[in-house]
Amino acid sequence: MSFDATMPRATAPAILPGSGGMRGALSDLFWRRPKVLLLLTLLPPVLWLGIVYIGSLFALLAQSFFSIDEFSGLINRQFTLRTYGDLLQAANLDIILRTVTMAALVTLASAVVAFPIAYYAARYARGRWKALFYLGVMLPLWSSYLVKIYAWKLILAKEGILTWLLAKLHLLWLLDAWLSLPVVGGNSLSVSFTGTFIVFVYVWLPFMILPVQAALERVPGNLVEASSDLGASPGQTFRNVLFPLALPGIVAGSIFTFSLTLGDYIIPQIIGTSRLFIGQAVYSQQGTAGNVPLAAAFTVVPIVIMGFYLWGAKRMGAFDAL
Amino acid sequence: MTPAVSFQKVSRHFGSIRAVDAVDLDIVPGEFFAMLGPSGSGKTTCLRLIAGFEQPTAGSIAIFGERAEGVPPYRRNVNTVFQDYALFPHLNVLDNVAYGLMVKRVGKAERHKAAEEALSLVRLPGYGARRPGQLSGGQRQRVALARALVNQPKVLLLDEPLGALDLKLRENMQEELKSLQKALGITFVFVTHDQGEALSMADRVAVFNDGRIMQIGTPEDIYQRPSTRFVADFVGSSNVLPPDFVQRHAGQRRWASLRPEAIRVGRAANGEGVAARLVSSNYLGATTRLALDADGLKLHAVVPAGAALPAEGEAVLLTFNREHLHLMDEAV
Numbered sequence: 001m002s003f004d005a006t007m008p009r010a011t012a013p014a015i016l017p018g019s020g021g022m023r024g025a026l027s028d029l030f031w032r033r034p035k036v037l038l039l040l041t042l043l044p045p046v047l048w049l050g051i052v053y054i055g056s057l058f059a060l061l062a063q064s065f066f067s068i069d070e071f072s073g074l075i076n077r078q079f080t081l082r083t084y085g086d087l088l089q090a091a092n093l094d095i096i097l098r099t100v101t102m103a104a105l106v107t108l109a110s111a112v113v114a115f116p117i118a119y120y121a122a123r124y125a126r127g128r129w130k131a132l133f134y135l136g137v138m139l140p141l142w143s144s145y146l147v148k149i150y151a152w153k154l155i156l157a158k159e160g161i162l163t164w165l166l167a168k169l170h171l172l173w174l175l176d177a178w179l180s181l182p183v184v185g186g187n188s189l190s191v192s193f194t195g196t197f198i199v200f201v202y203v204w205l206p207f208m209i210l211p212v213q214a215a216l217e218r219v220p221g222n223l224v225e226a227s228s229d230l231g232a233s234p235g236q237t238f239r240n241v242l243f244p245l246a247l248p249g250i251v252a253g254s255i256f257t258f259s260l261t262l263g264d265y266i267i268p269q270i271i272g273t274s275r276l277f278i279g280q281a282v283y284s285q286q287g288t289a290g291n292v293p294l295a296a297a298f299t300v301v302p303i304v305i306m307g308f309y310l311w312g313a314k315r316m317g318a319f320d321a322l
Numbered sequence: 323m324t325p326a327v328s329f330q331k332v333s334r335h336f337g338s339i340r341a342v343d344a345v346d347l348d349i350v351p352g353e354f355f356a357m358l359g360p361s362g363s364g365k366t367t368c369l370r371l372i373a374g375f376e377q378p379t380a381g382s383i384a385i386f387g388e389r390a391e392g393v394p395p396y397r398r399n400v401n402t403v404f405q406d407y408a409l410f411p412h413l414n415v416l417d418n419v420a421y422g423l424m425v426k427r428v429g430k431a432e433r434h435k436a437a438e439e440a441l442s443l444v445r446l447p448g449y450g451a452r453r454p455g456q457l458s459g460g461q462r463q464r465v466a467l468a469r470a471l472v473n474q475p476k477v478l479l480l481d482e483p484l485g486a487l488d489l490k491l492r493e494n495m496q497e498e499l500k501s502l503q504k505a506l507g508i509t510f511v512f513v514t515h516d517q518g519e520a521l522s523m524a525d526r527v528a529v530f531n532d533g534r535i536m537q538i539g540t541p542e543d544i545y546q547r548p549s550t551r552f553v554a555d556f557v558g559s560s561n562v563l564p565p566d567f568v569q570r571h572a573g574q575r576r577w578a579s580l581r582p583e584a585i586r587v588g589r590a591a592n593g594e595g596v597a598a599r600l601v602s603s604n605y606l607g608a609t610t611r612l613a614l615d616a617d618g619l620k621l622h623a624v625v626p627a628g629a630a631l632p633a634e635g636e637a638v639l640l641t642f643n644r645e646h647l648h649l650m651d652e653a654v
Contacts, residue, residue: 225375226408228395230422230473240425244412 064296073290083293087301092281096301099278102193103261106200107208107254113201114208114253115246121209122216137206145203149270152199156271158188186273196272200261207260208253215249216242251313258309262302278302324387326351326477326509327372332381333533334367341367343533344381349477349511351386354503356512356520359530360556365513368530369479372511373402386476396425401470402479406486407462409454415441415465416450422473440468443502460491467499471506480512484519496523517557521545529553546581550652554579561585561621568649571596576649584646585623587612588639589632595641600632616640 018024030037066075067082086092121133140148155161166172179185179192186192219242227237265279276284278298286295313319329347333340342364349355357365370376371383374395383390385400401422409418416437417424423433434450441447444464454462463483470478483499484492500523503510514520520527521541529536529544529552537549548554551562560579568578588595598616606624610631614621623640625631632638 220406220408222404222406222408223410225373225395226402226404226410227421227425229373229375229400229402230425230469231396232421232425233396236425240421241410 060296060299062296063292064300066293068291068293075292083297086294087297092298095276095278095281095298098275099262099302100305102197102200102277103258105197106204106261107257109197109201110205110208110257111212111250111254114205114212115250118209118213118216118246118249119242121213122219123221137209140202141206146266148203149199149267152195152202153190153271156189156195156198158190160188160190162189190271191273193272196268199267199271200257200264203267204257204260207256208250211252211256212246212249215246215252219245248319251319255306255310259302259306262305323351325349325384326353326386327511328384328387329368329371330382330384332368332371332378332383334364334371334376335379340533342371342378345533345535347528347535347538349509350526351509352507353525354500354510354512354523356514356524356527357530358514358517358520358527358557360515363530364533365515365528365530366481367533369402369481369511369513372477373400373479374398399473399475400477400479401473401475402481403463403466403470403483405481405483407454407466409462409465409469411454413454414450415446415452415454415457418454418465419450419469419472421469436472437468440472441465443471444468445498459486460495463487463495467502471508475508477509477511480510482513482515484514484516492519499523521557529557531556547648548579549650551577551579551650554648554650559622563647564619567619568647572644572647572649574649577652578650579648580621580642580646582611582622582624583609584642585614585621586641587614587623587625587632588641589636593639595639598638598640600634600636600638602634603631614638614640 018028063075064083065079065081066077067080068074069076087096117133117137121130125133157163163172163175166175175189178194179188184192184194184197186194189195189198223241223245224237227241228234232240263279265277265283268277268280278301282295282298285291285298325348327347327349329345332342332345332347334342345364345368347368357368359365367376371378372385372390374390374393374397378391385398390398410421413421416434419437419440420428420433423436428436438447438450441449444467446461446464446468449457449461449465454465457465463486466483480499484495487495496519499510499512512520512524521544524541526538527541527544528538531552537544537553539547544553544557548557548560554560554562560581563578563580565575565577569575572578587600596616598614598621601613601615601620603613604611605627608627609624610627610629612623612625612631614623621640
């Protein structure tokens, strides 16, 4: 509507009439009762989450209290803790321990690699550099996960570019020495735990960088100055100010890296040894083996571990600065 | 005597911007020194140069006789009260105050005792367990002060510390800061854009403009005898009189300043004085501030409340004592 200069201001009403019709009445209703609007917008996603997502999760959890009849392969729908007992068999405990160790190492490495990048982006990058940062961090997320993993398979393979590069640098002996180590070594990086670890860190890194960057962004620059002013060396400032204030971001990021590693079954399948991770165990138990109760019990493990992890993080005061 | 802080031809340039430009400055130990100026005049950069957050592009800085260029902030026995306090949000008040002692590896019991004492000093005893977020602006200000003072700095730097407080609180804090400074005997260097604050608190004031010091002196010097038009105008809004006007009334062709309270406003249409017209009047409580137009020259006068006022637009006659007309050094 254009401003009508010829209209005398005095005739303008103090209260404007309603716009009329269904939409006008609805707008007025929502303004008077904001909770109605909230309810209407929240209901569909809550129903979706509640029934389809949480519901199926509980259905899965319920399965873990059933057992399998070893002769017929049929599921015996009676409450039992026997399946959880099976989890404690040495072979299964091995899988759990291997997965948790890998998840912890991947999380730690992600945090160490992510922090300087996030710090640079939060403190120094401006304008074009900031855009470049977001692009650089997000770009790998846009391409297919499988493509990236197979690309890494080629990079890490015995005939791959990494071996070629190390040969050119006359550092092949270093690779060979590493590969000859027990547990982390193997025939080549692409069939070793080291390879699995490298690819996990690569794939989950953006999920660590972004929350850490967001946390650091919220730390006012003058807190760093204040710390230095009060006599803290840069190392002390990092330990006493930056790290505690970035901790909620690191914990948020580690929830991603830790739980994604706990549940993933594709990366260790393509890059790594033949020894299983939890995700692979779930996949094979409910697929080829047809032991859905044991698969369900395996899925409970990451949930319980994450529960303890978050509880511990809270106790450590990771969320105090929020 | 060794100056507490000494600047010799200190410059700090940011690219082509001369934030601080060839500044010479000596701050006497134990004095309350104010750096006054509009925003962007270089006063805060000077403070940051003393704290060590900035390094000079040229010139040399000494703190109690020791060269300070290239020395990081954490190795200077100088502490800062930041404009927005910069309290650590993840630490409680006691740990905030004890922070400086903690990083110097003072034992827990000892540093908490010292922090409690510092909190008592700023009249916040027993607030140690609270979080900075639970305090009011005035209380945060006191915590920031305690956190700096607990380190017993050689120089305390205050960057517009009262800027975020409301008027009543600000006046209380001014008095408190001043008596605290007297009691402790620490050199205070105080940055402000509020001339009233600078005049009422400081022993000496440096007036900054465009990265340079325009004048250094006692509040009285600055207020009564401004050396340049800028100082006269900025400090308490003196009337700045052009050379032609001054020649007519004082016989010399110089810029001069005249305090608004030195002008008497009479109603006589004729007689000795400056003919003017009242443009508007602002009631300020204890006084009334009059805007006057003397043949194109805009003047301000302050008269006590209760005096009979001419109506707006009325012709008035302005008189003043010759000795109140202060001739400035600035070249014509």
